[in-house]
Amino acid sequence: MTGHDSHGDRWFDREAGPVVRPYAVTKGRTLPSGGASFGLIDVVIATSERQPEFLRLGPEHRRILSLCRRPTPIVDLTSEIDLPLGVVRVLLGDLASEGMVRVLSTQKQPVTDERLLRMVLDGLESL
Amino acid sequence: MDLNRFNGAVPPPGTGVGGSVPSTAKILISGGFGVGKTTLVGTISEIRPLRTEEPMSDRSVGVDDTRGVRAKTTTTVAMDFGRISFPSGLVLYLFGTPGQERFWFMWDELAIGAIGAVVLADTRRVADCFAAIDYFERSGIPFIIAVNCFDGAPRFEPEDIRIALSLGPEVPIVLGDARQRDSVKQVLVSLVRYVMSGNRRPNQVVRAHGAG
Numbered sequence: 001m002t003g004h005d006s007h008g009d010r011w012f013d014r015e016a017g018p019v020v021r022p023y024a025v026t027k028g029r030t031l032p033s034g035g036a037s038f039g040l041i042d043v044v045i046a047t048s049e050r051q052p053e054f055l056r057l058g059p060e061h062r063r064i065l066s067l068c069r070r071p072t073p074i075v076d077l078t079s080e081i082d083l084p085l086g087v088v089r090v091l092l093g094d095l096a097s098e099g100m101v102r103v104l105s106t107q108k109q110p111v112t113d114e115r116l117l118r119m120v121l122d123g124l125e126s127l
Numbered sequence: 128m129d130l131n132r133f134n135g136a137v138p139p140p141g142t143g144v145g146g147s148v149p150s151t152a153k154i155l156i157s158g159g160f161g162v163g164k165t166t167l168v169g170t171i172s173e174i175r176p177l178r179t180e181e182p183m184s185d186r187s188v189g190v191d192d193t194r195g196v197r198a199k200t201t202t203t204v205a206m207d208f209g210r211i212s213f214p215s216g217l218v219l220y221l222f223g224t225p226g227q228e229r230f231w232f233m234w235d236e237l238a239i240g241a242i243g244a245v246v247l248a249d250t251r252r253v254a255d256c257f258a259a260i261d262y263f264e265r266s267g268i269p270f271i272i273a274v275n276c277f278d279g280a281p282r283f284e285p286e287d288i289r290i291a292l293s294l295g296p297e298v299p300i301v302l303g304d305a306r307q308r309d310s311v312k313q314v315l316v317s318l319v320r321y322v323m324s325g326n327r328r329p330n331q332v333v334r335a336h337g338a339g
Contacts, residue, residue, distance in 0.1 A: 022180045039240055041151035041220055070146040075177060075208060075220060084180035104148060106240045114323070116217075120152050120242065121319045123213035127171070127312050 022084045025060050030086060032093025036103070040075045040085075043104040044068045044092060052098040060091055068101055149212075153220040154315065155237055157263070158247030159255020163275045163305035164223040165207065167247065171311045172209030172221050179204045179233065204230055224259065234262060243269040243322045245314055247305065250274060250281050253291050260292060269322045271299040273314045 023030060032038065046068040055061070063081050072080075078088045095101040156164045168174060209221035222237045224244075238244075244263050248256045256272075263270040274288060283291075285300040294300070301317050303310040 040222075040236065041153050041218075041240060043148055043151060045148070071148040073149065073151050073218060073220075076175070076210070079175045079177050079208075082176075082178065084178045086180055106151070116150060116152055117242065117319060117323050119150060119213070119215055119217045120219055121316065121323065123211070123215060123217050123219065124312055124316050124319060126213070127211075127308075 022087050023090075025058060025083070026087055026090040029090050032089050033097050034093060036089075036093045036096060038074055038089050038092055038103055039106050041073050042106055043071050043073050044077060045071045045102045045104065046100065047102050048100050050100075052095075052100060055094050055098050058091075060087075061095060064088070064091055064095060065100060071104075074103075147216055149216050149218045151218050151220065153222055153237075153241050154318065155222050155224055155241050155244035155268070156247065157224040157244050157256070157259035157270075158275075159249065159252065159259075160226045162247045162249045162255060163277075164247055167245075167273075167275075167305035167311055167314075168207065168209035168221045168223055170306055170308050171315070172211045172219075174207050174209055177206050177208050179206070179236075204233055206233075238262075238266055238268055241268060243271070243318050245273050245318055246270050248272055248274050248288065248292070249277065250283050250288070251277070253288065256292070260294070269318075271301060271314070271318045271321055273305075273317075274300065274302045275305050276302055 038044075044064075046065045057065075060081070060083065064077065067077055067080055074085075074088065074092070078085050081088065083091075092101060092103065096103055156167055158164055165174075204225060206225060207223065211219045211221070213219070222241075224237060225233050244259070246256050246259045246263070260270070260272075262268075272288065272292065272294065274283075274285075276282070285302070288294075288300055289296075289298070299317055299321050301314055303314045305311060
């Protein structure tokens with residue numbers, strides 16, 4: 001896992017390593033509070049500029065809030081702020097329990113939504 | 128775990144204040160090591176990095192062999208994903224499934240809400256995609272086989288490949304080239320059409336890794 005970046009074999013250089021262990025920013029918590037589960041392509045939206053009631057916002061919370069002013073899928077958010085997915089989920093759980101973000105969960109039907117499939121098909125065919 | 132709980136997000140119109148809410152969908156790109164998964168994703172989409180450092184939870188029991196390494200509580204995966212944004216507001220994500228066995232737990236994560244999967248096969252070593260086929264059959268995720276036609280690889284008729292992979296008659300097999308954009312587009316279109324056709328076998332098993 002070194003920094004060479006040839007086409008088709010792309011790794012991102014993290015040789016320096018994090019300054020802080022990833023789960024230090026979550027104070028060691030590995031699961032979101034309240035048992036929330038966030039899917040990779042769920043969309044996060046910041047809902048409020050107000051100060052949280054119970055949560056002391058860390059810099060990572062603020063970065064998430066700032067990125068989510070525009071509705072942003074969790075996978076893009078995670079890629080953008082360059083923290084591990086598990087960490088982002090915990091931080092999102094904090095923000096969601098304060099009502100500062102809303103997470104639009106993906107659909108829960110057992111059958112894939114026809115409208116979504118049609119959008120995907122039309123999109124692909126237009127490429 | 129019910130892998131079919133989520134099937135992509137189509138938010139109600141008019142939600143969101145700071146911009147429109149994208150609809151999101153994902154497709155998995157799977158197959159053996161070196162078969163061209165990353166090439167395929169890069170041919171048709173913008174590639175972005177994703178870092179995961181997942182706690183080894185009960186989700187990975189029986190998957191990650193943690194005997195003798197009890198002290199290790201997290202495992203790190205650096206991976207890429209592809210993203211295609213469409214003018215309709217749809218964002219389609221392509222996730223390559225990690226190859227190593229210790230990353231099986233990531234497959235469940237990736238599989239939740241996936242439209243379906245493309246299993247890339249190399250005719251020089253078809254057995255490499257057995258694990259992927261097994262996984263998708265067991266978890267009830269619709270998949271198609273895309274035979275990546277490498278230069279110099281032996282050419283087979285799709286029906287020979289069907290026999291070699293013990294596939295049912297309903298699973299589409301398409302020949303393609305992971306380096307060619309049009310070809311990749313056709314592969315993805317084939318998958319979506321297959322899912323829409325309802326022609327696939329009903330989901331037999333919902334658990335991805337279970338007692339079975």
